[in-house]
Amino acid sequence: MDRASLLSLIDGLRSGAVSHEDAVRRVERETFEELGFAKLDHQRARRTGFPEVVLAEGKSDGQLADICRAHLSAQAETAASHAVPSPSTRPRLLVTRLAPERHEPLARALGPQAAGSRYNPTARTLACGLDGAKAEGLVAVVCAGTSDLPVAEEAAETARLMDCRVEVIADVGVAGLHRLVAQLERIRQARVVVVCAGMEGALPSVVGGLVRVPVIAVPTSVGYGSGAGGVAALLTMLNSCAAGITVVNIDNGFGAGFAAALINRPPAP
Secondary structure, three states, X not given: OOHHHHHHHHHHHHHOOOXXXXXXXXXXXXXXXXXXXXXXXXXXXXXXXXXXXXXXXXOOHHHHHHHHHHHHHHHHHHHHOOOOOXXXXXXXXXXXXXXXXXXXXXXXXXXXXXXXXXXXXXXXXXXXXXXHOOOEEEEEEEEOOHHHHHHHHHHHHHHHHOOEEEEEEOOOOHHHHHHHHOOHHHHOOOXXXXXEEOOOXXXXXXXXXXXXXXXXXXXXXXXXXXXXXXXXXXXXXXXXXXXXXXXXXOOOHHHHHHHHHHHHXXXXX
């Protein structure tokens, strides 16, 4: 927001032409931090309950470090402004698709800001702020095979950082249904189930017919031949005959974990 816009907003508040609610909306819509190569949305946590997530792919090491540093600094300032700190105001950062060889250089660049962070090499995620998570409710993350674990773990790390209790249940694909049946009691304890599968992508339909909670299906690019990089699984899931299934994009573990956390979130007081 430029100086003229800010002064106009202040004058509007003084005269009563602009309500407090309208002023808050305008500031939230227009305020961001300009880094030249990136515009950081520091208001996102206030609007949605979770700060902006950083995709590592396509960014240089310097750009990535500057973005992460700025996000953590802004959140630390916000947390310090609260008289009574709460889990919702703790600094949090999620970096996705972070290759293993980039993790240590990023941690060194962040220095003390990276204290307590956790790198998940399977998910390729860096999470800061997990220590303050409340771990409420339960999200079950189910995957058909071990090869689907990178996507499943990305979903799990996202939901954990969003204050969910998470259980990952791996290698229970439809080629051996007895393995899934053996885990049903665990799965049925969840408020929402994320199901990751490649190949023909049939597992979400099976799970959807066995639980009474929302199922988020994640097609993975695992497989070969006519699997077409996850397209076959995506089409199967979109055409599922089981009710209550929502489908995200191929390999989008983050999107599934985020949606699951929103469903799992308790109602606002």
